Amino acid sequence: MSRLKILTEHIDKPEITGIEGYIKHGGYRAVEKALKKMQPDEVTEEVKKSGLRGRGGAGFPTGMKWSFIFKGNDKPRYLLCNADESEPGTFKDRLLMEKIPHLLIEGMIASSFALGVKTAYIYIRGEYMYILHILQKAIDEAYAKGYLGENILGTTYSLDLHVHPGGGAYICGEETALIESLEGKRGNPRIKPPFPAVEGLWGCPTIVNNVETICKVPFIINEGGETYANIGIGASTGTKLISACGNINKPGVYEIELGVPVEEFIYSDEYCGGIKGGKQLKALVPGGSSVPILPNRLITKTAKGEPRLMSYESLSDGGFPTGSMLGSGGFIVFDEDQCIVRNTWNFSRFYHHESCGQCSPCREGTGWMEKILHRMEYGHGRMEDIDLLWDVQRKIEGNTICPFGDASAWPVAAAIRHFRDEFEWHVLHPAEATRRNYGMGRSAEPIEQVTA
Numbered sequence: 001m002s003r004l005k006i007l008t009e010h011i012d013k014p015e016i017t018g019i020e021g022y023i024k025h026g027g028y029r030a031v032e033k034a035l036k037k038m039q040p041d042e043v044t045e046e047v048k049k050s051g052l053r054g055r056g057g058a059g060f061p062t063g064m065k066w067s068f069i070f071k072g073n074d075k076p077r078y079l080l081c082n083a084d085e086s087e088p089g090t091f092k093d094r095l096l097m098e099k100i101p102h103l104l105i106e107g108m109i110a111s112s113f114a115l116g117v118k119t120a121y122i123y124i125r126g127e128y129m130y131i132l133h134i135l136q137k138a139i140d141e142a143y144a145k146g147y148l149g150e151n152i153l154g155t156t157y158s159l160d161l162h163v164h165p166g167g168g169a170y171i172c173g174e175e176t177a178l179i180e181s182l183e184g185k186r187g188n189p190r191i192k193p194p195f196p197a198v199e200g201l202w203g204c205p206t207i208v209n210n211v212e213t214i215c216k217v218p219f220i221i222n223e224g225g226e227t228y229a230n231i232g233i234g235a236s237t238g239t240k241l242i243s244a245c246g247n248i249n250k251p252g253v254y255e256i257e258l259g260v261p262v263e264e265f266i267y268s269d270e271y272c273g274g275i276k277g278g279k280q281l282k283a284l285v286p287g288g289s290s291v292p293i294l295p296n297r298l299i300t301k302t303a304k305g306e307p308r309l310m311s312y313e314s315l316s317d318g319g320f321p322t323g324s325m326l327g328s329g330g331f332i333v334f335d336e337d338q339c340i341v342r343n344t345w346n347f348s349r350f351y352h353h354e355s356c357g358q359c360s361p362c363r364e365g366t367g368w369m370e371k372i373l374h375r376m377e378y379g380h381g382r383m384e385d386i387d388l389l390w391d392v393q394r395k396i397e398g399n400t401i402c403p404f405g406d407a408s409a410w411p412v413a414a415a416i417r418h419f420r421d422e423f424e425w426h427v428l429h430p431a432e433a434t435r436r437n438y439g440m441g442r443s444a445e446p447i448e449q450v451t452a
């Protein structure tokens with residue numbers, strides 16, 4: 001069955017990477033329309049009508065965010081595209097930037113016009129250096145064709161667009177850390193308020209949006225906000241890119257219409273193609289490493305017994321005790337052989353490594369969680385460690401400058417909530433816990449005798 005594709009309809013056509021191919025398939029019509037036929041506020045109105053929500057993870061309404069941009073001073077305004085994409089399990093933005101870079105550039109031009117921005121930046125993950133070159137080539141083509149620079153398409157609107165490599169740290173994806181990093185400093189998050197829309201880059205009003213969010217803007221301008229709002233389900237309008245990985249037959253990036261049942265997404269041939277080796281589904285992380293893990297019984301059905309859908313609301317149904325989050329769409333599937341303790345340790349190790357260290361609950365707590373999980377995984381756990389772990393994550397959540405602290409706590413909380421028996425098994429069967437081959441690749445590290 002062929003479904004509506006807003007971003008990826010032409011993505012497999014090789015010529016779409018270049019500006020001529022992009023224009024041949026209808027590209028840059030939105031820039032023509034916005035700059036020649038619309039006022040900046042009208043563009044924002046259409047985005048508001050569309051119900052588009054930010055695709056970077058939090059799902060905040062984009063039109064509303066744009067309307068917060070401070071217009072009460074004559075400072076320059078900035079639009080920053082967040083292309084840092086470092087959340088484990090999330091690899092969707094790279095597809096757009098690599099295969100159809102002009103879509104992002106067109107979205108940046110139209111969005112900058114709406115916001116009254118004269119200089120915009122794409123802040124791209126440092127490890128995506130080869131994509132930076134693809135983007136730079138596309139930006140050069142857009143300048144040569146008159147879509148960027150002075151008096152775009154003969155109008156009074158001018159825009160400069162730069163692409164900038166990131167600092168190589170996960171925290172640089174947090175919007176205020178991204179701003180610090182772009183200013184040439186260490187990527188430490190700032191305390192909010194002031195919010196970037198009032199005081200962002202170099203103290204000027206700034207909007208930070210995800211790649212996928214900005215790539216949706218051309219469609220909304222061409223087809224109208226209402227058309228976009230009619231796609232999807234309820235307040236989860238439009239389509240979403242999902243990067244699917246783990247124990248599935250067909251890992252990859254899929255564009256789905258929001259509202260597709262999770263069961264269909266996992267098992268249909270159109271998407272993930274079912275669990276590898278015909279094994280049982282054990283658990284799911286639906287939105288990237290920072291969102292709570294769901295156990296088998298809550299994956300395809302909500303706690304109310306309704307089909308679980310791929311939407312912001314359905315995935316979070318019942319709050320964290322029975323739900324999770326759509327997040328950034330990093331969909332990680334675990335089969336019956338996967339070890340939850342090992343996976344939780346793996347995530348904790350990542351968060352400990354990536355904490356910027358400004359807040360003690362995050363700096364100390366992530367390290368503590370990693371140590372406890374490590375000793376459990378390697379056969380040195382104690383029963384009281386499970387409650388200790390619970391206590392540590394509780395003390396991080398809500399007590400830090402930025403949401404990284406919560407992001408490090410939620411996977412641990414959900415793993416204990418839903419898989420406590422597995423933690424207990426590790427304590428009761430230390431030899432087996434160390435010997436077992438979990439299928440996730442055994443670590444060559446020596447068994448560490450952690451006593452803290």
Ligand SMILES: Cc1cc2nc3c(=O)[nH]c(=O)nc-3n(C[C@H](O)[C@H](O)[C@H](O)COP(=O)(O)O)c2cc1C
Pocket residue numbers: 053054055056057058059060062065082083084085086087170171172173174175176208209210211213214402403404407
């Ligand atoms: C630790 C951390 C890492 C983040 N990484 C990214 C990222 O790589 N890409 C992204 O778009 N948003 C990321 N975000 C969310 C951004 O702070 C911000 O909310 C987002 O870029 C806003 O764009 P949107 O409204 O289009 O979603 C991250 C947030 C946190 C706390």
Ligand code: SF4
Pocket residue numbers: 171188189354355356357358359360362363400401402403404405
């Ligand atoms: S929560 Fe962690 S990552 Fe965020 S500012 Fe505090 S120490 Fe840094």
